[in-house]
Amino acid sequence: MPEIFQYDFMNRAIIGSVLVGATAPAFGVFLVLRRLSLIADTLSHVALAGVAIALITKTFAPVVALAATTGAAVSIEELRMRRLLPGDAALAVFLYGALAVAVVLISIADGFNSTLFSYLFGSVLTVTETDLWWMASLAVVIAVFMLMFSSELAQITFDPDLARINGVRVHLLNLGLAVLTGATITVSMRVVGVLLVGALIVIPVLISLRITKGLTRTVITSSLIGVLVAVVGMTIAYYADIAPGGSVVLSAITLLVIVELGSFAKRSFDRSDHNSAIDAHTHAHDSHAHGSDDQSDHDLHGHR
């Protein structure tokens, strides 16, 4: 057995990575396609404020953070729906407001300590069995939500007005999506940290959008990529003794760069292939005009 699996804390961290890697990007598909990626950043800062409140009040941080993200998600959605604030302005108010609350509370609580650092950047040592149960429960809730509302979520993502005129209850589903995004961030912060969880929601989706077609396939592929980068990042973090949040996100970015370079190379190759075909076609056409009976001439004309 590899050394990494001989420690209980690492087994818990790896299981946590799999759960977080699978759930965070699944929601990310709907956020990225609707250009709402900033909501993940906003809610992660709100989660940080929740953690700070829990540190001051000596309560269970995930529960306080979950309450904070749920409250913020509902408020942001209501503000946007009632057009009291433009969508991005509502996000900015909550992002900076939550960060300010966190900074004030952290300074009251005698500054930074190791617990706070573990929530900020993730930690391989701090994933507990209770955390794993939270993550597994949330993964089940998310899977059920997505299966039940697959058509509605797809329609809202395509166009909310069209979805509404199709009879979809857009506002309720937006609320559900926002609340579950907050919950995903809350349970993910133990593994990758609140400052970097947004990247795990967005980057696997960008990779998936480049390599796959179809909304369902994109969700599944994003989750698989999320699991891959989370486990790879966690393993690197263990051997290199670095913060797992940074390691997971750098793994994801490395994969994104590889896929983008591959895609660019493929497009360039296809373009040059296409240009060669046009050149050959033109040449064959010229030859044909001069009485050539070359077989390739007929083949190329056949493909017009």
Next chain:
Amino acid sequence: MPEQESVTLGDTAPVIETESHNITAHSGENLRPDQIPIRFAETWFSYNSEPVVRDINFAITPGEFAAILGPNGSGKTTLMKLALGLLKPTSGRVLLFGEPADKFTDWHRVGYVPQRTHATESRFPASVREIVNFGSYTGFNPLTIFKRKDSNRVDEAMEMAGITHLANRRVSDLSVGQQQRMLIARSLVRRPDLLVMDEPVAGVDAAGEEQFHTMVRRLNRELGITIVMVSHDIGAVMREATTIACINRDIVFHGPVHQLDAQALSALYGFPVDVLLHDPEHTHR
């Protein structure tokens, strides 16, 4: 209220007094409220206390091909959003098949083609067939993922819209004209009684525009679908529509196309406009 206003508004069934030359119009017939696709009654909508549309009073009757014409910022799109319940009137009423539009539930009767969708500007990963299939949605079903899809209706709708060959193409790879056809196919799956389109040919080339109008004409004349099309293209509107509502915050003109005159258009745009009227007996090309 303009002289051309043709529907008697009241609590009882309205009497349609229009002399529309639309062959499917029920000229002179009494219509039940639920038969009238769209009805505005003293409708106002304001944004930050600034009226966007004022005191709108007109109805769109079954089988009409109605064009909503007006300059930029005149409230055309707002009017359509009010009609579809996407906006709630500040005062007055908007009825969709007899029900307040913002409380309407019978959505299978209504198709909508917006000017642009959110997704067509992003790398939306769905295929054309997947989007057209959205039209077959009949309400929340927890087992939706296991439900068999009615592919015949989807195929028929794509054929009517002339996009069968695009079925497996990714939405974001389509041209503007192809996207509009896809959205029409999506609406046709529901076999709607009313199809509302917001500047559907904006950004489409001349050939695509002609194909588009031929298709919409068929939907109106052969399938009897009531069409409401927001447009700023006077030429196309005069050629294709049976009735016109000219709006510049309030209704400047509403009536049959052949009654639209230079005076109404000048009032609409605020400068002198000449009109070349088609012979009302002349059939559409």
